[in-house]
Amino acid sequence: MSSDLPLQIGETLQSLSINRNPSTTHDINPSTAASEKVPVTVEETTLDAESYSSSLAGSDIDDEEEYSYNIIRPTRRRQSLPPLPDLRFEQSYLASIADAETYQMVAYITIRDQVILPLLQGTMWTLALQGWRHWNRGTKLSGKNAGARIRRWWWRVNNWPLDQSASSIIRSASKDKKFAFKTKEVPSKLTTMSAVDMFFAAPPVTRTLTALTFFISVAHYAGLVPGIFNWIYFHHSHIFKFPPQLWRFATCFMLTGERFSILMDPYYMYIYGKKCETGSSKFTKPGDFFFYLVFVCLALLGVNYALFGSAYILTSALFTAFAYTATQDEGGQTRIFILDVPTRALPLALCFMTFVSAGSMHPALVQATGILVAHLYDFLTRLYPTFGGGVNILTTPTFVRRWFEPKTISVSHKAHGTSFQPAAPRAAASGSTAPGGVLPESWKSRGSGHRLGGD
Template identity: 45%
Template sequence: MSSEIMSAYWATPPIARTLATAIFVTSVLLRVKLIPGYWIYFHEHFLFMLPPQVWRLATNFLVAGPGLGIIMDPYFTFQYLRQLETANPKFLRREDLIWYLVTVGGLTILISRAIMGSGFFFLGGLIIALAYTANQDQRGVQTNFLFFTVPAQAVPYCMLGITVLIDPPSIWVEISGLLAAHLYDFLTRLWPEFGGGPNLLATPRFVSWLIKTPRILQRRYGTAVSPPTARATGGSTGASEGPVLPDSWKTRGSGHRLGGS
C-alpha cells in the first residue's frame, strides 16, 4: 500500500510536487517549533546584512496558513501548478515555469513591501497569482468555487472576497499577488502581441542552461514537446517559439487563501 502511494507521489509533475511538499514540510516543522519563524520570514533589511540572507526570498513562500491552511495551501498550490506544468502551452519548458515562479514571487514581494508596506509571508499572494494565470484563458468555462458555480476567470476575485470576510489584513498581500500576475501577463503576452514590443520577462539563457528540458519530454502525466530553436531549424524558417493556457484553487492564513475548484 505504501509503495503504491509513493509510486503515485513520484508520478506527479515534479515542480508542483516539490513546491507543495516543501510548503507542507516547512509548515509542519514551524508548527511543532523545530524551526523558528525568525529564520524564514521576509524583510528587506536582511538582504543588506553581511552575508545577505537571500534564502528569505524563497522561504517566505513556504509557510501555509493556520488551521486547515496547512493542508489546503499545499493542496491548492499543487493543483494550480500541476495544471500550469502539464496543460499550459505558455510553460512548455520547465525553466519557463520556474522563471514564472521567480518573477511573480519577486513582483509580489516588491509590490507588497514597497508599495503597500505590508507582508512577511507571501504564499497567499502566490496562490492568487497562480489562480489568475491558470484561469485567465478559461473565459466561458464554468468552475466550482466553494458551493457556487462561477466563471473560471472570476475565481481569483472570489478568493479575495473570502479573504475580506475571514482575514482582512491578508488582503493586501493577495492583491499584490494579483497585481503581480497581471503585470507578468502584460509584459510577457499583451505587450509583445498588441504593443509590438519585446517580451520583457523572457526566461534568461542562464536559467535554461541550469534547467535543461529535453526536446521531447516523456512523462507519466503527459508528453511535452518544446518548440525548436532558431539554431535547430537553421535560423531561416522565421518560426518563433510559442506559449499560453490554465485551471483553479485557493486557501488562507497570514496572506493565504481558502476555497475550492
C-alpha cells in the first residue's frame, strides 16, 4: 500500500489539472503573456487641494514612508498605434475555415487560399514585370514617348549622331575609351519571342478582348473580387437610370462559363477573332473588324431580348459569331478534340458541345444567336449589295478608321494575300496646293471618252 502512495498522489494532481469544460474559442487559441496585460485606467478626481490634503491627513499613511508618484497618478498608455494583427498561419487558417460545414468545403477553401490564389498572384506579378520589360525595350530613339524624348535629349547633349540607329550608336560608343562595356550582336534568326511579345504581336482588338475576358472570369470564379457579377451582367434597368451604367454593354461579353470553359472560351475567342481580324477578306480596311464587333454586340443584345426576354451574359454567342464569320469562306475539315467536322459546320458543333456540357437547350440556343447575327452582318454587307442590288448600310465610319490607321507603312501577310497599308496622309496646310500637279480640279476627273476617228 505504501508503494502505491506516490502513484496515487500523481494521479490526483493530474486529475485536478484536467479542464472538464473546455472553451472552443479560448482553449484552441490559448492566451499568451501579451493577452494577459490590461491597460491601466486612471480615475479622474474632482477634489480640490484642501479636500485632498484633509483626506491624506485622516489616512493611516506613515509620513516617513516614501511613495512613487507613478503609483498616485500612473502614466497613460498611448493609443496612437492599432494593435498588432495575429499573422500566425494556424490562426488565419482556422479563421478561414470557421464557416465550413463539410469536408468538401474545407478542401475547397484550403486549395483556393493555399494553391490557386498564390499562383494567380505570382502570374499577375510576372505578367506585369514582363509587360514593363517589353515596353522598356520598345522605347527607341525614333519613338514619341517620354523615354525616347529623354534619350534623344541625352544624345544631343553628348553630340552623338542621331541619324544612325540605336544599335549602331551603342556599338560605336562602345569602341570609345569612355565606355567599359561591349555589345554583342545576336542574329535575328536566333531571337525568340516571349509570351508577352506574342501577346503584343496579336491583333489589338482580339488580344484586348481575350485578355479582359480571361481575367474577369478568373476574378469571378476564384472569388478574388466578391460581387463582380453584379457589375458586369446586362439588364435594361441599369441603363435607364441615372447615372447610366453604360459599361454593361461591353462587360456582358467578358464572362465565360464555369470549369473548363474558363480556358476554352477565351481560346475560341482568340483563335477565331484573330482569323477574322487579320485573315478574312471581309475586313480589309482599318477599323472594319472593330465596327463589326460593335454591330454584333448590339445585335446580340437586341435579338436575345426579342427571343428570350433577357441577355445577361452573351460571351458564347460572341465567339460563335466570330467562328461563323471566319469559317464561311473556307472548306475542308476541322478537328474538335477527336471529331472531324466540316469547317462551315463548326459554329453548329460549338453549340452542340454547349448543349452536351450544360445538359440544357437554353444555353445552346443563346449561343446559336451568334450564328444568326453573324449571318445578318454578312447579308447586309455582302449578299444583299452584291446579289440584290442594294446598298451597304454598314460601312465603317471615318472617325473609326482614323483610330486604326497606321502611322507608318506596314506590310502584313494574310491568308488571301499580302496587304500593303500606306501611312495615313497628313492634312494639307491652309493656303498650300495639294499634291497632284498644276492642272485644275476639273481636268482631273474622267469624261465620257471618245474614240479617235469616231463621230
